[in-house]
Amino acid sequence: MKHIKYLLLSTVVLGFTACNDVEDVLEANGETVETETPIALTAGDLDLSNYVAVGPSFTAGYTDGAVFKAGQENSYPNILSKEFAKAGGGAFTQPLVSDNIGGLLLGGTQIAEPRLFFNGATPERLGATPTTEAGIILTGPFNNMGVPGAKSFHLLAPGYGNLAGVPLGLANPYFARMASSPNATVLGDALAQNPSFFTLSLMGGNDVLSYALSGGTGVDQTGNPDVASYGGNDITDPAAFGQIFGLMVSQLTANGAKGVVTNVPDVTKVPFFNTVPHNPVPLDAATAGVLNSAGAYGAYNAGVAAAFGYLVSVNVVTQEDADMEIAKRTITFTEGEGNALVIMDEYLTDLTAINPALVSMRQATSEDLILLTASTLIPLGTGVAVPMGDELVLTPQEITNIQTATDAYNMSIETVRTGAGLGIVDLKMILDQATSTGWSEGDFVLTANLVTGGAISLDGIHMTARGYAALANCYLRAADATYGSNFEASGNLVNIGTYPTNYSPMLQ
Numbered sequence: 021m022k023h024i025k026y027l028l029l030s031t032v033v034l035g036f037t038a039c040n041d042v043e044d045v046l047e048a049n050g051e052t053v054e055t056e057t058p059i060a061l062t063a064g065d066l067d068l069s070n071y072v073a074v075g076p077s078f079t080a081g082y083t084d085g086a087v088f089k090a091g092q093e094n095s096y097p098n099i100l101s102k103e104f105a106k107a108g109g110g111a112f113t114q115p116l117v118s119d120n121i122g123g124l125l126l127g128g129t130q131i132a133e134p135r136l137f138f139n140g141a142t143p144e145r146l147g148a149t150p151t152t153e154a155g156i157i158l159t160g161p162f163n164n165m166g167v168p169g170a171k172s173f174h175l176l177a178p179g180y181g182n183l184a185g186v187p188l189g190l191a192n193p194y195f196a197r198m199a200s201s202p203n204a205t206v207l208g209d210a211l212a213q214n215p216s217f218f219t220l221s222l223m224g225g226n227d228v229l230s231y232a233l234s235g236g237t238g239v240d241q242t243g244n245p246d247v248a249s250y251g252g253n254d255i256t257d258p259a260a261f262g263q264i265f266g267l268m269v270s271q272l273t274a275n276g277a278k279g280v281v282t283n284v285p286d287v288t289k290v291p292f293f294n295t296v297p298h299n300p301v302p303l304d305a306a307t308a309g310v311l312n313s314a315g316a317y318g319a320y321n322a323g324v325a326a327a328f329g330y331l332v333s334v335n336v337v338t339q340e341d342a343d344m345e346i347a348k349r350t351i352t353f354t355e356g357e358g359n360a361l362v363i364m365d366e367y368l369t370d371l372t373a374i375n376p377a378l379v380s381m382r383q384a385t386s387e388d389l390i391l392l393t394a395s396t397l398i399p400l401g402t403g404v405a406v407p408m409g410d411e412l413v414l415t416p417q418e419i420t421n422i423q424t425a426t427d428a429y430n431m432s433i434e435t436v437r438t439g440a441g442l443g444i445v446d447l448k449m450i451l452d453q454a455t456s457t458g459w460s461e462g463d464f465v466l467t468a469n470l471v472t473g474g475a476i477s478l479d480g481i482h483m484t485a486r487g488y489a490a491l492a493n494c495y496l497r498a499a500d501a502t503y504g505s506n507f508e509a510s511g512n513l514v515n516i517g518t519y520p521t522n523y524s525p526m527l528q
Contacts (some may be wrong), residue, residue: 058510058511059506059509059510059511060510061106061107061505061506061507061510061512062107062504062505062506062510063107063108063503063505064499064500064503064504064505064506065278065503065504065505066107066217066278066499066503066504066505067108067216067217067278068104068107068108068109068110068216068217069108069109069110069216070110070163070213070214070215070216070217071097071100071101071104071109071110071112071163071215071216071217071218071219072163072165072210072213072215072217072218073097073100073163073164073165073166073218073219073221074165074166074175074206074207074210074218074219074220074221074268074272075165075166075167075170075219075220075221075222075223076166076167076168076169076170076171076221076222076225076226077166077168077169077222077225077226077482078096078166078221078222078225078482078483078488078491079095079096079097079164079165079166079167079219079221079222080092080095080164080166080167080168080194081093081094081095081096081097081098081164081166081488082166082168082482083135083477083479083482083483083484083485083488084122084135084136084137084143084477084478084479084482084523085122085133085135085136085143085145085477085478085479085482086121086122086123086132086133086134086135086136087117087122087124087132087168087194088117088119088120088121088122088135089116089117089118089119089120090120090485090523090527091122091135091485091523092114092116092117092164093114093116094485094488094489094519094520095114095164095166095488096221096483096488096489096491096492096495097112097114097163097164097166097219098112098114098164099488099489099492099514099519100219100492100495100496101163103492103496103507103512103513103514104217106512107505107507107512111163112163112164113160113161113162113163113164114162114163114164115158115160115162115164115194115197115198117152118151118152118153119150119151119152119528120135120523120527120528121134121135121146121148121149121150121151121528122134122135122146122150123135123149123150123152124150124152124153124154124193124194125150125151125152125153125154125155126153126154126155126186126187126193127153127155128153130149130150131154131186131193132150132193133145134146134147134148134149134150135523136477136478136479137478137522137523137524137525138471138478138522139525142395143470143471143478143479146525146528148528154183154186154193154194154196154197155183155197156197157183157196157197157198157199158197158198160198160200160209161200161209161212161213162198162209163213165198165206165209165210166221167180167192167194167195167206168192168194169192169194169226170192170195170206170226171226171227171230171256172223172224172226172227172256172260172261172264172265173256173260173264174192174206175205175206175207175223175264175268176205176206176207176264176267176268177205178203178204178205179191179202179203180192180195180199180205180206181195181196181198181199181201181202181204181205181206182196182199182202182203183196183202184202200212207268207271207272210272211271211272214275214277215272215277216276216277216278217277217278217279218272218277218278218279219279219280219281219495220268220269220272220279220280220281220282221281221282221445222282222284222447223261223264223265223268223281223282223284223429223433224256224261224265224284224426224429224430224433225284225285225287227255227256227261227425227429228255228256228284228287228422228425228426228429229287229481230253230254231253231254231255231418231421231422232287232288232293232414232418232422233253233292233391234253234411235391235409235410235411235412235413235414235418236410236413236414236415236417236418236421236422237253237410237411255421255422255425256425258425258428258429258432261428261429261432262428262429262432262435262436265429265432265433265436266432266436269281269436269437269440269442270440273440273442278441278442278502278503279442279443280442280443280444280445280495280498280499280502281433281437281442281443281444281445282444282445282446282447283429283430283433283434283444283445283446283447283448284426284429284430284433284447284448285426285447285448285450285451285452286422286423286426286448286451286452287422287426287481288389288414288419288422288423289451289452289455289468290451290468290476290480290481291392291468291469291470291473291476291480291481292391292392292479292480292481293389293390293391293392293414293480294389294455294468295392295395295470295480296390296391296392296394296395296398297390298360298361298384298385298386298388298390299358299359299360299361299384300361300398301353301358301359301360301361301398301403301404302356302357302358302359303353303354303355303356303359304355305355307353308353308354308355308359311353311404311405312352312353317351317352317353317362319377320351320377320378320381321349321350321351321352323371323375323377323378324345324346324349324350324371324378325346326375327371327374327375327378328342328345328346328371329342330374331369331374337369345368345369348368348382349368349381349382351381351382351383352383353404359404360383360384360385361383361384361390361398361403361404361408362381362382362383362384362403362404362406362407362408363381363382363383363384363388363403363407363408363410363412363413363415364379364380364381364407364408364409364410364413365380365381365382365410365413365415366380366410367380367415367417368380368381368382379407381407384403384408384413387415387416387419388413388414388415388416389413389414389419390408390412390413391411391412391413391414392470392480393412394408394412394413397412426448430448441502442502443495443498443499443501443502443503444498445491445494445495445498446494447491450491450494451468454466454467454468454473454475454476455467455468459475459490461490461493461516462490462493462513462515462516462517463517464486464490464516464517466486466487466490471522474486474487474521475487475490478522484519484520484521484522485519485520485521485523486516486517486519486520486521487521488519489514489515489516489518489519490514490516492514493508493513493514493516496508496512496513496514497513
């Protein structure tokens with residue numbers, strides 16, 4: 021009813037403002053009603069004639085675990101381009117895929133999975149075969165230079181779009197299908213279009229996300245990343261990231277282009293890491309008894325106590341430290357709900373030299389984050405009969421690694437963008453809001469709850485179409501605040517309610 025009321029009101033106003041000034045009035049039922057002349061849209065200091073979007077998955081419109089045509093059409097850059105068209109914006113081209121199934125083929129072999137849909141109980145992959153062949157190179161240039169999976173340094177790497185490198189893990193199939201040449205760079209192809217306006221989204225996101233998605237297995241216990249490799253699950257060195265981000269901004273602005281960038285959210289707050297609880301295991305008394313017996317975890321508990329007793333006796337550890345780690349590593353199950361998962365933890369003291377059976381495992385606590393991918397393994401006994409691998413868990417130390425790097429990235433982003441006079445969208449604050457009080461946009465409050473929240477898609481990481489539309493509004497407000505445009509004041513923000521939160525499985 022709220023929308024109907026405003027629609028009727030706008031119809032009345034439009035019917036009369038053609039022949040009335042701001043000071044004119046209407047007589048309605050004997051009451052004096054003032055009217056307002058609509059504010060004309062202006063681009064301010066912006067030249068929107070050639071908008072180029074650069075970034076990883078969010079820029080590409082990745083959603084529900086895949087790139088598919090409807091997702092690309094509802095990408096935030098494509099949504100922005102429609103608003104920009106009202107203020108002098110030009111055509112906006114995208115490297116569209118062939119279907120709404122999602123996924124990719126390479127030489128007829130599937131190399132990326134179809135999109136997810138909600139089956140009424142849980143997210144599930146479409147049971148269809150992708151039709152988009154990565155080996156068919158598209159003719160550009162493309163205004164949307166979003167490359168799913170790209171880290172910061174990938175955007176500068178020659179050969180990242182070389183199709184021959186895709187099977188070797190040395191190149192990206194999404195960039196390969198749109199690169200201007202095998203030796204092209206993402207940034208180079210963007211610069212070749214001489215953009216008048218650009219967005220640079222989520223630089224640094226994959227630089228920490230790949231580590232998080234691996235359960236922190238990409239960095240050893242000393243925290244030393246390997247930043248030279250194309251692949252791997254390492255955290256990019258913050259100093260290297262700062263140099264890369266600065267270089268990209270300096271080149272994008274060299275010819276006077278203006279732009280809006282984002283900072284990096286705390287990826288540990290997305291539903292992929294916050295949907296599976298640390299203690300989801302219900303047990304009956306008999307099963308709990310078996311697990312606690314000397315033939316199962318009881319023997320492990322006794323062995324840990326004996327090993328630390330030895331380490332104390334030879335003055336390797338103090339009694340206080342030994343007692344703390346024994347308590348942390350003691351595994352106990354009880355009858356009923358709420359039993360914690362057994363997880364591997366590489367940060368525990370390595371006891372295998374004393375007893376090879378004493379692997380580094382413990383029960384999870386509320387400070388650990390269980391990856392969404394573990395949800396299908398827990399019913400099969402992972403985390404109960406056998407410990408859950410480190411690749412399925414983020415421990416507090418690994419969470420700290422991610423957050424420390426993210427904070428460092430954001431300091432570099434703020435320094436560089438301030439110096440260049442660029443606008444910014446605070447993605448970190450947006451995700452914080454979505455995971456706490458909710459992200460308010462128009463008539464909607466979006467949250468980060470999986471399936472039902474509206475902000476995050478079924479993959480638990482990337483946004484829904486409605487989330488991307490809300491993000492587009494944030495870009496418009498940032499442009500208004502930085503460059504004097506008036507998208508918001510003139511009523512040219514996006515109605516996010518016209519964008520879906522879930523796609524039907526029939527859409528293929």
